[in-house]
Amino acid sequence: MAYYDGFFDALGLREWCDQSVEAAPTSMQALLGQLGGDTDAGARGSPPFPSLDALHESCAQIPQTRDMTAGVEEAFLAARVSLKLVLDPITQPLSWMLDGALWLFTATPWFIIVPLLVALTWYVARSLGVTLFVAASFLFLGFIDHLDVALETLSIIFVCTGLSVLLGVPIGIAMSRSNTLQRMLVPVLDLLQTLPTFVYLIPLIFLFSVTESKLYGIAIILYAIVPVIRLTDLGIRLVDPDVIEAADAFGMTKRQKLWGVQLPLALPNIMAGVNQTIMMSLAMVVIASLVSAPGLGVLVLRGIRNLELGVGIVAGFGIVLLAVILDRASKAALSRIDKNKKAH
Amino acid sequence: MNTKPKVQLRGVYKIFGPRHTQMMTHVRAGLGKDALLADHAHVLGLQDINVDMQAGEITVVMGLSGSGKSTLIRHLNRLIDPTAGEILVDGEDVTKLSERDLRKLRQQKMAMVFQKFALLPHRTVLQNAATALAVQGADGTTQDREARKWLDRVGLGGYEHRFPSQLSGGMQQRVGIARALTAGTDIMLMDEAFSALDPLIRTDMQDLLLELQVELKKTIVFITHDLDEALKLADHLVILKDGAVVQQGEPQGILLNPADPYIEDFVSDINRARVLRVRSVMQPLAEASFAGEVEADDTLERLIALSGGDTTCTYRVMSEGQPIGLLDMKDLVKALVPRLSRSADQPDPV
Numbered sequence: 001m002a003y004y005d006g007f008f009d010a011l012g013l014r015e016w017c018d019q020s021v022e023a024a025p026t027s028m029q030a031l032l033g034q035l036g037g038d039t040d041a042g043a044r045g046s047p048p049f050p051s052l053d054a055l056h057e058s059c060a061q062i063p064q065t066r067d068m069t070a071g072v073e074e075a076f077l078a079a080r081v082s083l084k085l086v087l088d089p090i091t092q093p094l095s096w097m098l099d100g101a102l103w104l105f106t107a108t109p110w111f112i113i114v115p116l117l118v119a120l121t122w123y124v125a126r127s128l129g130v131t132l133f134v135a136a137s138f139l140f141l142g143f144i145d146h147l148d149v150a151l152e153t154l155s156i157i158f159v160c161t162g163l164s165v166l167l168g169v170p171i172g173i174a175m176s177r178s179n180t181l182q183r184m185l186v187p188v189l190d191l192l193q194t195l196p197t198f199v200y201l202i203p204l205i206f207l208f209s210v211t212e213s214k215l216y217g218i219a220i221i222l223y224a225i226v227p228v229i230r231l232t233d234l235g236i237r238l239v240d241p242d243v244i245e246a247a248d249a250f251g252m253t254k255r256q257k258l259w260g261v262q263l264p265l266a267l268p269n270i271m272a273g274v275n276q277t278i279m280m281s282l283a284m285v286v287i288a289s290l291v292s293a294p295g296l297g298v299l300v301l302r303g304i305r306n307l308e309l310g311v312g313i314v315a316g317f318g319i320v321l322l323a324v325i326l327d328r329a330s331k332a333a334l335s336r337i338d339k340n341k342k343a344h
Numbered sequence: 345m346n347t348k349p350k351v352q353l354r355g356v357y358k359i360f361g362p363r364h365t366q367m368m369t370h371v372r373a374g375l376g377k378d379a380l381l382a383d384h385a386h387v388l389g390l391q392d393i394n395v396d397m398q399a400g401e402i403t404v405v406m407g408l409s410g411s412g413k414s415t416l417i418r419h420l421n422r423l424i425d426p427t428a429g430e431i432l433v434d435g436e437d438v439t440k441l442s443e444r445d446l447r448k449l450r451q452q453k454m455a456m457v458f459q460k461f462a463l464l465p466h467r468t469v470l471q472n473a474a475t476a477l478a479v480q481g482a483d484g485t486t487q488d489r490e491a492r493k494w495l496d497r498v499g500l501g502g503y504e505h506r507f508p509s510q511l512s513g514g515m516q517q518r519v520g521i522a523r524a525l526t527a528g529t530d531i532m533l534m535d536e537a538f539s540a541l542d543p544l545i546r547t548d549m550q551d552l553l554l555e556l557q558v559e560l561k562k563t564i565v566f567i568t569h570d571l572d573e574a575l576k577l578a579d580h581l582v583i584l585k586d587g588a589v590v591q592q593g594e595p596q597g598i599l600l601n602p603a604d605p606y607i608e609d610f611v612s613d614i615n616r617a618r619v620l621r622v623r624s625v626m627q628p629l630a631e632a633s634f635a636g637e638v639e640a641d642d643t644l645e646r647l648i649a650l651s652g653g654d655t656t657c658t659y660r661v662m663s664e665g666q667p668i669g670l671l672d673m674k675d676l677v678k679a680l681v682p683r684l685s686r687s688a689d690q691p692d693p694v
Binding site for chain 1: 450451475478479533
C-alpha cells in the first residue's frame with residue numbers, strides 16, 4: 001500500500017491506473033524497501049511530497065522522475081540528427097579557425113611570436129608599463145617551459161573573443177533598437193550567464209564529436225558573448241538623447257547615426273564588454289580542457305586527475321598571469337579611448 | 345505688401361498618450377487640458393496653434409516651462425509628429441512627407457540650435473561645424489571651407505581643432521550656431537538656444553544673432569522663457585500658455601495692449617523704458633514747440649536721458665531724416681506705467 005492509493009481510489013481512477021502497465025524496472029527505493037521488509041511504511045507515516053515517484057507507487061500510469069529525465073534525453077537525441085545537420089556545416093569554420101590559430105601560434109618560432117604579441121600590446125595599449133609587463137610575463141612563462149601551452153590558450157581566446165565581438169556587437173545594436181527584442185533576449189542572456197559552465201558541455205558532446213575543436217569553441221563563445229551584447233545594448237541606449245535628437249534634426253540616416261554618433265559614443269561601454277568577454281573566455285577555456293581544449297587547462301586537469309600538486313598549481317599560476325596580461329592590456333586600451341573622447 | 349509666410353501652422357494639435365487620435369474628438373468637443381488629463385490620462389500638449397512665420401523675420405515663441413514651446417518647435421521639422429493640423433513650409437505640408445523627403449527637408453531647409461548644445465563630443469569643433477555638410481555628402485574641401493568660414497564669423501577662428509568639452513558654454517553654443525549656419529538653410533530653429541548661458545554671455549549671443557540676422561535675413565524661430573530676450577529679438581512674438589496661443593503680434597503692441605491678465609502679469613516686471621520705442625508711443629505730427637529731435641527707433645530710456653528727466657518737453661520724431669510724429673514727455677511717462685486696469689487688487693483712485 002502506498003500513501004496516495006486512497007486519492008486515486010476516491011477519484012475513481014483505480015482502473016485507469018492499473019491497466020496495461022508494462023513491468024517497469026524496480027526502483028532503488030523499492031528494492032531498499034523490500035530489504036527492510038516494511039513495504040507499506042509509506043501508507044502510515046507522515047505524507048511524502050506528492051512527487052512523481054510517490055504518485056507512481058500508487059498509480060503505475062504516472063511516470064517516474066527517471067522516466068522524465070530519460071524523456072528529456074530522448075527528445076534531445078531525436079532532435080540531434082536534424083540539429084547536427086544544420087549546426088555542423090555552420091560551425092565548421094569555427095573548427096578551422098581554432099585549428100588554424102593553434103597551428104599559427106605553436107608553429108611560429110618563439111623569437112617571432114613573442115615580439116609580435118608584445119608589439120600588439122603596445123599598439124592597443126600605448127602604455128610602456130603594460131608592454132614591459134607583458135614582455136616579462138612571456139619571458140617568464142618561456143623560462144619555466146609553459147610558453148607553448150600558454151600560447152595555445154591564448155590562441156583559443158583570441159579566436160573566441162574575436163568571434164564574440166563580431167557576433168555580439170550586431171546583436172547588441174539590434175537589441176538597443178527594439179524593446180521587444182531586448183525583452184526576449186535578456187532572459188536568454190541571463191540563462192547563458194548563470195547556467196553552470198559544465199552544463200554547456202553536455203549537449204555539445206552529444207552534438208559534436210569530442211575530438212572536434214568547435215565543441216569547446218562553441219561552449220566558450222556561448223559563455224563569453226554575454227557581456228559584449230549587454231554592454232553594447234547599454235552603451236547605445238545611454239548615448240545622450242540630445243545628441244541623437246541633433247543627429248535627427250540634421251537629417252542623418254540610420255546608418256550615419258549608427259556609425260557617426262551611436263557607436264563612437266558607446267565605444268567605452270563596448271570596450272568594457274570586450275574586456276569582460278576576454279576574462280570570461282579565459283575562465284571557460286580551463287573548463288573546456290575537459291573536452292579536449294588544449295592549453296594550460298590540460299595541465300590543471302592533469303594536476304587534479306593524477307594529484308600532481310605542483311603541475312596544477314604552476315599551470316594555475318600561468319592562467320592567472322595570462323588573465324592579468326589580458327586585463328591590463330584591454331583596460332589600457334579602454335582608458336586610451338576614454339581619454340580620446342574626453343579630449344586631451 | 346503682404347508676402348506669403350515662410351512657415352504656417354494651421355490648427356496644430358498635439359496630444360501625448362497611447363490613444364491620442366481618439367482623444368482628438370474630445371478635444372474638438374471642447375475638453376480642456378486638465379479635464380483630459382483627469383478623465384482620460386492623456387496630455388494635451390498643443391491646442392489649435394495657428395501661427396504665420398514670415399521669411400526673414402525672427403519669430404519668438406515665449407512661454408513658461410510646460411507651456412509647449414519646445415514641443416511646438418519640434419513640430420516644424422517633425423522631431424515630434426502632430427496629432428492633427430497642417431504645418432506648411434514654403435507651401436508644402438511637412439506632415440505628409442515620406443521619411444526620405446523629411447530627411448531632405450531637415451538637411452536642406454531647416455537647421456536647429458539646441459539648448460544643451462548637443463555637439464558631438466568625439467568630433468573636433470571643425471568637424472562639428474561641418475556636420476550638416478557631411479550628412480549631405482559634400483566633399484572634404486567644401487566642408488572644411490564652409491565650416492571655417494562660419495566658425496570665423498561667430499568668433500571661433502583658431503579653435504577648429506579643439507574638442508567641444510574644452511570650450512566654455514558660450515563658445516560651445518557658438519559652435520552650435522556655426523553648425524546651423526554651415527547647413528546653409530533658410531530656416532533656423534533655436535530651441536532655448538541661450539537659456540543655458542550666464543546673463544552676460546547671453547547678451548553677447550543675442551547681439552551676435554541680431555548682427556548675423558541683419559546680413560543673412562534668415563527665417564528664425566526662437567524659443568525662450570525669458571521675456572526680455574523675447575522682446576529684444578522678436579519681430580513677431582507668440583505667447584504660449586498651456587499649449588495654446590494667448591496672444592501674438594508685434595512685441596511693442598503686446599507690451600502696450602496685453603490681451604489678458606496672464607500677459608499683463610508677464611509684462612509688468614520688465615523695464616518698459618528699455619524695451620518700448622519712440623514710434624510705439626508717438627502722436628501724429630502737429631504744430632508744437634519742439635525741445636529736440638529723436639529717432640523713431642530709439643528706446644524711451646534714451647529719450648529720458650536726452651531730456652534730462654524734464655517731463656514738460658515735446659520732441660519731434662524723425663525717421664530717415666523726415667519728421668513723422670511728435671512725442672510729449674507726459675505720454676512717455678504714461679506709457680511707462682504697466683496697464684493693470686483689469687487686475688482686481690488695483691484700487692480705483694478716488
